[in-house]
Amino acid sequence: MKNTLLRSIGEKERQISEKCVLVCAGIVTGLANGLFGGGGGMLVVPMLAFLAGMPVKNAHATAILIILPVSALSGIIYAAFGNFTLSAGIPVTAGVLACGVLGALLLKKLPVKWISVIFAAAMLAAGGKMLFF
Amino acid sequence: MEFLYFALAGAAGGVLGGMGMGGGTILIPLLGIFLNVAQHQAQALNLIAFLPMAVVALVIHFKNGLVEWKKAIFVIVPALLFAVLGCFAAEKTGGDALRRIFGGFLIALSAFQFISALKTE
Numbered sequence: 001m002k003n004t005l006l007r008s009i010g011e012k013e014r015q016i017s018e019k020c021v022l023v024c025a026g027i028v029t030g031l032a033n034g035l036f037g038g039g040g041g042m043l044v045v046p047m048l049a050f051l052a053g054m055p056v057k058n059a060h061a062t063a064i065l066i067i068l069p070v071s072a073l074s075g076i077i078y079a080a081f082g083n084f085t086l087s088a089g090i091p092v093t094a095g096v097l098a099c100g101v102l103g104a105l106l107l108k109k110l111p112v113k114w115i116s117v118i119f120a121a122a123m124l125a126a127g128g129k130m131l132f133f
Numbered sequence: 134m135e136f137l138y139f140a141l142a143g144a145a146g147g148v149l150g151g152m153g154m155g156g157g158t159i160l161i162p163l164l165g166i167f168l169n170v171a172q173h174q175a176q177a178l179n180l181i182a183f184l185p186m187a188v189v190a191l192v193i194h195f196k197n198g199l200v201e202w203k204k205a206i207f208v209i210v211p212a213l214l215f216a217v218l219g220c221f222a223a224e225k226t227g228g229d230a231l232r233r234i235f236g237g238f239l240i241a242l243s244a245f246q247f248i249s250a251l252k253t254e
Binding site for chain 2: 028060062067094106107110132
């Protein structure tokens with residue numbers, strides 16, 4: 001009896017702390033994604049996986065459900081401030097859509113580890129250029 | 134010609150995004166560094182250009198039962214509220230300052246990416 005009670009309290013506390021982690025992850029993700037116009041997905045995946053204990057595949061899938069409405073709302077606000085033009089928007093969106101499918105198909109065939117390393121190096125170089133020059 | 138360059142930048146971001154690597158973080162610097170798109174415009178393009186692909190990906194993931202939507206709700210609500218704050222903060226920031234802050238953010242994210250790359254088999 002005492003044991004069940006203790007266990008149920010522990011379970012409730014665990015659920016509450018998990019919800020706090022999820023809310024904090026949302027605050028960080030939303031703020032960064034709105035301020036930088038992206039990158040929220042790269043932040044929320046590790047937070048879902050390592051802080052909220054979600055399997056990595058589920059974290060990737062769930063991150064899209066989170067980022068989709070957040071980016072849609074942010075995109076509307078950016079556009080309302082006059083930062084969006086269709087003449088650039090149409091080709092970029094078409095390129096993303098066409099090659100996004102390609103990327104998903106290539107995922108099974110390419111050495112993902114080395115592409116990730118190259119991608120990380122490219123981000124570091126681009127970040128350095130944007131920060132200092 | 135410019136149309137083609139924009140499509141190529143989108144394609145590069147799309148391939149990486151499709152591989153689940155955060156294609157947006159490379160699309161914004163590509164647009165800024167090679168196509169001279171202003172920082173605010175590049176960020177707006179990134180936010181909007183990935184929406185159709187995200188819808189397609191989400192439908193597939195839902196069918197495969199990978200989306201934990203009950204947990205996602207706790208993230209989405211605060212994320213939406215703070216995204217509005219982030220957007221207004223970006224609008225109040227000048228283009229040059231925003232580009233530099235974004236560069237710092239990119240360097241921090243590249244550290245994340247290096248770690249996750251090394252963990253990949």
